[in-house]
Amino acid sequence: MPTGSPPTSILILSPAGQTHVARPRLGFPGKLGMDGSKVAQAFDEGRIREIREYCETDVLNTWLVTLRFLRLRGQISAQDEAVEHERAKAYCRDSGAVHWKEFVEAWEAAA
Secondary structure (H helix, E strand, O other), X not given: OOOOOXXXXXXXOOOOOOOOOHHHHOOOOOOOOOOHHHHHHHHHOOOHHHHHHHHHHHXXXXXXXXXXXXXXXXXXXXXXXXXXXXXXXXXXXXXXXXXXXXXXXHHHHHO
């Protein structure tokens, strides 16, 4: 396993300490529509489905950043990362959910 500091390119953070700035630079969709600062208002308005969809896509974005981090550290291969990307895209497409369709479209546009 490689030693030393992680590559700085994966650690691009916003002033709030979030990775949403890095995701599009890495070829991932990033935030789509909602962000964490809008969750409380959405909750107060009863928009629970939107919150759930935001959280689901945020988790997948985080997984994609984690995979890139592991690849840059030499812990997985580019092929391993590509296989995981295809599995994620297949899950999104097969779900039939609009937010996953939009996620894949944004991902492919960002790549």
